[in-house]
Amino acid sequence: MTVALAVSQLVKTWKGLFGPEQHALRGLTLSVPTGAAFGLIGPNGAGKTTFIKVLLGVVRPTSGDVTVLGGDPQDTAIRARIGYLPERMHLPAALKGRDFLRSVSTLKGLSPADLELDRLLERVGLRTGSQRVGTFSKGMRQRLGLAAAMLGQPELLILDEPTDGIDPVGRVEVRALLLEEKKRGATILLNSHLLAETERICDRIGVLEHGQLRLEGTLDDVRRAASCWVVRFEGEVPAIDVEAAGFTRVDGAWSFEGDVQGLNEALDGARSRGLRVVALTPQTRDLEAVLTDSLTSRESN
Numbered sequence: 001m002t003v004a005l006a007v008s009q010l011v012k013t014w015k016g017l018f019g020p021e022q023h024a025l026r027g028l029t030l031s032v033p034t035g036a037a038f039g040l041i042g043p044n045g046a047g048k049t050t051f052i053k054v055l056l057g058v059v060r061p062t063s064g065d066v067t068v069l070g071g072d073p074q075d076t077a078i079r080a081r082i083g084y085l086p087e088r089m090h091l092p093a094a095l096k097g098r099d100f101l102r103s104v105s106t107l108k109g110l111s112p113a114d115l116e117l118d119r120l121l122e123r124v125g126l127r128t129g130s131q132r133v134g135t136f137s138k139g140m141r142q143r144l145g146l147a148a149a150m151l152g153q154p155e156l157l158i159l160d161e162p163t164d165g166i167d168p169v170g171r172v173e174v175r176a177l178l179l180e181e182k183k184r185g186a187t188i189l190l191n192s193h194l195l196a197e198t199e200r201i202c203d204r205i206g207v208l209e210h211g212q213l214r215l216e217g218t219l220d221d222v223r224r225a226a227s228c229w230v231v232r233f234e235g236e237v238p239a240i241d242v243e244a245a246g247f248t249r250v251d252g253a254w255s256f257e258g259d260v261q262g263l264n265e266a267l268d269g270a271r272s273r274g275l276r277v278v279a280l281t282p283q284t285r286d287l288e289a290v291l292t293d294s295l296t297s298r299e300s301n
Contacts, residue, residue, distance in 0.1 A: 004187035006031040010064035012050055024050040026211035037188040039202035047211040048191050083154035087161045089145045091133045097144055098129030104148045120147050125173055138165035158189045195287035229256045229263050232279035245269035
């Protein structure tokens with residue numbers, strides 16, 4: 001398995017003029033496989049934006065190792081293989097949409113024809129390249145920024161709130177577009193507060209909080225961490241036997257909360273009491289519950 005980006009023991013501190021140092025990243029270690037769609041979630045101030053700036057070579061880490069597309073993010077040749085959509089787009093109002101893409105193309109060392117630019121604009125849902133940016137709505141500006149990030153079919157797309165300001169129908173279109181990019185082979189790093197959208201696009205998730213990675217893995221693994229399992233036994237079963245095996249009665253069903261190893265031990269205990277399992281269903285959580293539980297666990301420790 002090849003890796004699109006990897007960081008090891010990444011630390012970034014900011015020196016305050018009048019106060020103590022601010023720790024944005026605290027020993028972050030993470031790798032994202034090539035071709036994956038990775039969702040980075042966490043509360044405001046978790047260090048997500050700083051992490052993205054490090055990957056883009058905009059900010060140098062205080063310590064730790066960073067590799068992006070097999071090289072140093074400070075290398076201009078590496079940067080040329082990355083498409084980036086920032087959270088806040090500052091676009092020149094006087095330029096037309098096509099002219100803006102052409103200026104970005106020049107910066108990337110590309111020379112696409114007008115027809116290619118128009119096709120890209122249409123692909124992101126902008127029907128004309130002759131409209132001036134100053135007349136664009138927030139959603140249209142976001143679409144233009146996404147088109148700029150996709151110029152040259154980059155190997156890595158780093159997208160910060162890509163559907164911000166876009167209506168629900170537009171979000172469906174952007175989602176389909178990003179899945180097309182993933183199918184093409186691009187690696188996607190998505191930072192979004194719209195957790196439902198993140199679930200629909202990403203196959204791997206990382207929960208960042210206070211500059212540390214709290215959870216990381218496939219979407220299913222992260223949603224099942226400390227998950228709940230609903231079990232159905234054959235016939236009428238003595239509650240005392242089921243409870244002794246480690247199960248709890250919840251809403252008329254028997255459930256078990258814990259990891260897979262604990263679940264198997266509980267099932268073995270149930271079988272040793274003569275109980276027969278006829279159904280076992282994992283109750284996965286959505287990302288909102290994952291994030292909330294992660295922060296609650298942190299506060300209670």
